[in-house]
Amino acid sequence: MKANEQFRKSVAELFRSQNLATLSTQHAGQPYASLVAFVASDDLDQIYFATPTTTRKYANLVADSRVAMLINSSMNQTSDFHRAISVTAVGKAKDVTEKDKKRILDQYLAKHPHLEDFVRSPTCALVRVFVESYYMVKNFQHVTELHLTP
Amino acid sequence: MSWILNTHNIHARNRHRVGGKGYALSLLDKGGFKIPSTICITSDAYHEYVKRSGLRERILLELHRKAFKEMRWEEIWDCATRIRNMFLTKPFPDDLAQTLREYIDEHFQNRPVAVRSSAPEEDNVQSSFAGLHESFINVTGADSVLKHIRLVWASLWSDAALLYRQEIGLDVEKSAMAVVIQETVAGDRSGVAFTRNPNDESQGIVESVHGLNQGLVDGTVEPDRWTIDRYTNKIVLHTAPERKNWIMPGPKGIQLAALPAEKSSQPPLVPQEVDIVFQTAIKAEQFFKIPQDVEWTYIKNALILLQSRPITTLSSDKPEDKRGWYLSLHRSFDNLKDLRHKIENKLIPGMIAAAESLGEKNLKNMSDEALADEIRKRLKINHKWVNIYWADFIPYAHGVRLFGQVYNDAVRPDDPYEFMDLLTHTQMASIERNSMLMDLAAIIRRDKQLARVLKQGNYTGLDVEFTSLINEFIEKFGDLSCAVTGGKNCVLGTGPLYRLLLEMAKYPAQTGDYGKKGSLKRSIQKYLDHFEEDQRTWAKELLDLARNSYQLRDDDNIYLGRIEAQLLAAVQEAKKRLDNQTGDPSTKVLRQVLEEVDFGTESQSGVPMEEIAGDRLQARQLTGQPAGPGISKGKARVIHNHADLSHFKHGEILVCDAVDPNITFVVPLATAVVERRGGMLIHGAIIAREYGLPCITGVPDATSLIQTGDTITVDGYLGIVTIGDARL
Numbered sequence: 001m002k003a004n005e006q007f008r009k010s011v012a013e014l015f016r017s018q019n020l021a022t023l024s025t026q027h028a029g030q031p032y033a034s035l036v037a038f039v040a041s042d043d044l045d046q047i048y049f050a051t052p053t054t055t056r057k058y059a060n061l062v063a064d065s066r067v068a069m070l071i072n073s074s075m076n077q078t079s080d081f082h083r084a085i086s087v088t089a090v091g092k093a094k095d096v097t098e099k100d101k102k103r104i105l106d107q108y109l110a111k112h113p114h115l116e117d118f119v120r121s122p123t124c125a126l127v128r129v130f131v132e133s134y135y136m137v138k139n140f141q142h143v144t145e146l147h148l149t150p
Numbered sequence: 151m152s153w154i155l156n157t158h159n160i161h162a163r164n165r166h167r168v169g170g171k172g173y174a175l176s177l178l179d180k181g182g183f184k185i186p187s188t189i190c191i192t193s194d195a196y197h198e199y200v201k202r203s204g205l206r207e208r209i210l211l212e213l214h215r216k217a218f219k220e221m222r223w224e225e226i227w228d229c230a231t232r233i234r235n236m237f238l239t240k241p242f243p244d245d246l247a248q249t250l251r252e253y254i255d256e257h258f259q260n261r262p263v264a265v266r267s268s269a270p271e272e273d274n275v276q277s278s279f280a281g282l283h284e285s286f287i288n289v290t291g292a293d294s295v296l297k298h299i300r301l302v303w304a305s306l307w308s309d310a311a312l313l314y315r316q317e318i319g320l321d322v323e324k325s326a327m328a329v330v331i332q333e334t335v336a337g338d339r340s341g342v343a344f345t346r347n348p349n350d351e352s353q354g355i356v357e358s359v360h361g362l363n364q365g366l367v368d369g370t371v372e373p374d375r376w377t378i379d380r381y382t383n384k385i386v387l388h389t390a391p392e393r394k395n396w397i398m399p400g401p402k403g404i405q406l407a408a409l410p411a412e413k414s415s416q417p418p419l420v421p422q423e424v425d426i427v428f429q430t431a432i433k434a435e436q437f438f439k440i441p442q443d444v445e446w447t448y449i450k451n452a453l454i455l456l457q458s459r460p461i462t463t464l465s466s467d468k469p470e471d472k473r474g475w476y477l478s479l480h481r482s483f484d485n486l487k488d489l490r491h492k493i494e495n496k497l498i499p500g501m502i503a504a505a506e507s508l509g510e511k512n513l514k515n516m517s518d519e520a521l522a523d524e525i526r527k528r529l530k531i532n533h534k535w536v537n538i539y540w541a542d543f544i545p546y547a548h549g550v551r552l553f554g555q556v557y558n559d560a561v562r563p564d565d566p567y568e569f570m571d572l573l574t575h576t577q578m579a580s581i582e583r584n585s586m587l588m589d590l591a592a593i594i595r596r597d598k599q600l601a602r603v604l605k606q607g608n609y610t611g612l613d614v615e616f617t618s619l620i621n622e623f624i625e626k627f628g629d630l631s632c633a634v635t636g637g638k639n640c641v642l643g644t645g646p647l648y649r650l651l652l653e654m655a656k657y658p659a660q661t662g663d664y665g666k667k668g669s670l671k672r673s674i675q676k677y678l679d680h681f682e683e684d685q686r687t688w689a690k691e692l693l694d695l696a697r698n699s700y701q702l703r704d705d706d707n708i709y710l711g712r713i714e715a716q717l718l719a720a721v722q723e724a725k726k727r728l729d730n731q732t733g734d735p736s737t738k739v740l741r742q743v744l745e746e747v748d749f750g751t752e753s754q755s756g757v758p759m760e761e762i763a764g765d766r767l768q769a770r771q772l773t774g775q776p777a778g779p780g781i782s783k784g785k786a787r788v789i790h791n792h793a794d795l796s797h798f799k800h801g802e803i804l805v806c807d808a809v810d811p812n813i814t815f816v817v818p819l820a821t822a823v824v825e826r827r828g829g830m831l832i833h834g835a836i837i838a839r840e841y842g843l844p845c846i847t848g849v850p851d852a853t854s855l856i857q858t859g860d861t862i863t864v865d866g867y868l869g870i871v872t873i874g875d876a877r878l
Contacts, residue, residue: 003767004765004767007767078204078206078207079207079210079323081207081210081211082207082210082211082213082214083214090878133878135770137771139214139215139216139773140211140214140215140773141771141773141868141870142771142772142773143769143770143771143772144767144768144769144770144855145767145768145769145770146765146766146767147765147766147767147768148765149765
C-alpha cells in the first residue's frame with residue numbers, strides 16, 4: 001500500500017472509532033479549546049461538527065475561521081503512551097450551506113443519533129472544516145504530515 | 151493476592167502465579183520426593199513492582215518504539231539492555247521490599263540460596279523457556295536475594311527471551327515472572343536425568359558431574375553419561391569424559407576449579423547410584439504422567455531433586471524451534487578470549503597477507519586467460535573471508551555486550567550505555583585513516599598553490615612530497631575511488647580522494663571531544679572501583695577484551711575492504727581491456743568471467759515514497775535509538791548510492807541506510823549521523839561516538855522520508871529527527 005493511502009487509512013480508522021474532537025479557535029491571539037462531537041467526510045477533506053451559535057467557540061470562528069482539531073485514541077491509561085494515535089487537523093471552518101445541509105446532517109446523525117434534538121435546533125450551527133493538513137503522532141514521538149490538495 | 155507462597159500452600163488454582171518450576175516443585179514436595187527448602191515469589195509481586203515503579207509502561211514504550219518484526223537482533227539486544235538496566239536501577243517499593251526481606255530472612259536466615267526463574271508461560275511442553283531466563287546460585291542474605299530477584303525478572307526481557315516469545319506468538323504485554331528461591335544444597339555429586347532419550351524412546355539417560363550442577367547445565371563441565379534401557383533398567387552404555395573441573399560454592403556465588411586427582415579418576419556415581427537416580431526420575435515421570443527432565447544432587451548419600459520438568463530439548467523435533475540459535479548469540483568470556491586469540495594471531499594477519507599478496511601481482515602483464523583465472527581466484531578468496539567474517543568476527547562483537555552487562559551489573563549507571571565511554575580511543579583503522587586524511591587536508595589548507603592545482607584537476611603537476619604522502623595513504627587505505635563510485639562499476643583513480651580533501655580543506659578541522667583521554671582514565675577507574683580486589687584483574691581483562699572487540703568491529707571491515715579492493719582492481723583491468731578491444735575473440739573469456747562476478751550491486755533502498763497525485767505526505771518527526779548524545783541542525787545529505795558520497799559537503803548531516811567503515815571517511819565533514827539500520831554498536835554509532843557527533847540509529851525509512859537538502863535537527867539525546875521548521 002502506498003504511504004499516503006496507509007496514512008489516510010489510519011486517519012479514517014481513528015475517526016470511525018472516536019466521537020469527540022478537541023476544537024481550537026482563537027480570539028485576539030488568545031487560544032481557546034473546546035470539545036465537539038464530529039464526523040468526517042469519506043474522503044477526509046472535511047470534518048463536521050455542531051455547536052450552539054451562542055458559544056464562545058462559534059463567536060471565535062466567525063471572527064477567525066482558522067481552526068485546529070485534535071482527535072486521539074487515548075483512554076486515560078498508562079498504555080496510551082505506546083498505543084494511542086493522535087491526529088491534528090488544520091483548516092478553515094465555515095457554516096454548512098443550506099444546499100448541503102440535509103446530506104451532511106444525515107451523515108452526522110448516523111454517527112450521533114442522540115444529538116438529533118440538539119442539532120435540529122434553530123440556534124445550533126452545523127459547521128464544516130475544510131481540512132488543509134493532517135498531522136499524525138504515533139509510537140509516542142513519530143510524526144508524519146499529509147498536506148491535502150487545495 | 152499474595153507475594154509469597156511456600157511449597158505447602160501452592161495449589162492448582164495458583165499455578166499460573168508461581169510458574170511451571172514453582173508448581174512442579176510443590177507437587178514433588180507433596181508427592182514425597184525430597185526437595186530443598188523452597189519458597190515462591192509469585193507473579194503478583196512482579197506485577198506490583200512493574201506497576202508501581204512505572205516500569206510496565208516504560209518497557210512497553212521501549213518495545214513499541216518500532217514494529218518488533220522490523221527490529222534487527224542488535225536492536226532487540228539494545229532494548230533488552232535498556233530494560234535490564236531499568237530493573238537494576240529501580241528499587242522495590244518499600245512495603246514490598248520489607249515483606250519479601252522479612253520472609254526471606256525468617257525462612258532462610260543467612261543460608262545460601264538459588265534464585266531461579268519460573269515463568270508462568272513455561273507451564274507446558276509447547277513453550278519451554280529452558281535456558282532463556284536467568285537463575286543465580288549461592289546467593290546469601292536477603293538484600294542480595296532481593297537484588298537477584300530483580301535480575302531474574304529482567305531476564306523475562308532478555309533478547310533471547312523476547313525473540314523466542316515473539317516466535318511462539320506470546321503477547322509481551324501479558325508476560326510476567328515468578329521466582330523460585332531454593333536453599334542451596336552443596337551436593338558433592340550432581341546431575342540431570344532424562345527419563346526418555348529424545349532420540350530413542352526405549353532409553354533413558356543419566357548425566358553426572360562432581361560438585362554442583364551449574365557446570366553441567368551451562369556446558370563448562372563435561373559430564374559422565376549413562377544410557378539406560380527403560381525396559382530392563384540395565385545400563386547399556388557409560389561414556390566417561392576427561393574429568394578436569396568442577397563447580398563448587400565460592401565466597402561469592404560459585405567458582406570453577408580444577409578437580410582433585412582422586413576424584414578425576416572416578417565417575418561421580420557408582421552403577422547402583424545411577425540406578426537410584428534413574429528410578430527416582432521414573433517415579434517423577436509416573437507422578438507427572440509425562441517423561442521428565444530431572445535435576446538432582448547427592449549430598450552425603452542423600453538424593454535430592456532440585457527440579458523436574460517435562461522433557462523439551464534444544465534439538466527438538468520441531469525444526470522451527472530456534473531457541474538454540476538465540477542462546478548461541480551469547481558467548482562466554484573464555485570462548486571470547488579463544489576467539490580473540492584466533493582473530494589476532496591467525497585471521498587478521500591472514501587477511502592482511504591475502505590483500506598484500508594479491509596487491510603484488512602485476513595485472514597488466516597477465517594474458518586475458520590468466521586475468522580471468524585471477525578474477526575467479528580473487529572472487530573465491532573474497533568469498534572465503536566474507537564467510538570467516540560472519541563465522542568469527544561477528545560473534546566476537548559480543549565481547550562488547552558481555553562487558554556492557556558486567557559494567558551495568560557492577561556500576562548500575564542511569565545511562566545503560568555509559569559503558570561505551572570506556573571503549574573509545576582505541577587505535578581504530580578508520581580513525582587512523584581519517585586522521586591521515588585530515589592531515590593531508592591541512593597541507594592543502596595551508597598551501598594555496600597546491601589547492602589551485604588540485605581544483606584544476608591537474609594531478610600530474612603535484613609536488614613530490616605531497617605525492618609521496620598521498621601514495622602512503624593509498625597504500626594503506628586505497629584511493630577511496632570504489633567507495634565513492636561504487637561496487638563493480640567503480641572507476642579507479644585519485645580524483646574522488648582529491649575532491650574529498652579539497653572539501654575537508656575548506657574549513658578548519660573539527661576538534662570534537664575526541665581528545666579527552668583524561669576522562670577515559672577516570673571512567674575506567676570508576677568501573678574498577680566497583681570490584682573487590684580479587685576480581686579486579688578479571689574486570690581489567692574483560693575491559694581489555696571489550697576494547698579490542700569494539701575496535702575490531704570496525705577494523706575487520708576495513709581489512710575485508712582491502713581484499714575486496716583487490717578483486718575490484720582485477721575486475722577493472724578486465725573492463726578496461728574489454729573497452730579497448732571490442733570484437734577481439736580473446737576478450738570472450740573476460741566477458742564470461744565478468745558475467746560470473748555478481749557482487750557490489752547497489753541496493754535500491756531509499757526510493758522516495760509513491761504518492762497519490764496532489765497529496766503531499768511528509769515526515770515531521772522520526773524516531774530511532776539515541777546512539778550518540780548531542781543536538782545538531784543542518785542540511786541532510788542522503789546517501790542512496792556510493793556516488794552521493796562524493797557530493798558530501800562540510801557541515802551536512804549524513805543520512806544513510808547503513809554505514810560501512812569503508813565509507814566513514816566523510817564523517818569528519820558531518821555534524822550528525824542518522825542511520826536506518828538500528829543498534830548502539832553499529833558502525834555509524836561507533837564512529838559518531840569517536841567524533842562526539844549526535845547520532846540516531848534504527849530510523850525506519852530514513853533515506854526515503856528525508857531528502858537531500860532538507861533542514862533536519864538531530865536530537866541525539868531523545869533519538870528524534872525533526873524535518874523542517876515549526877511552520878505548519
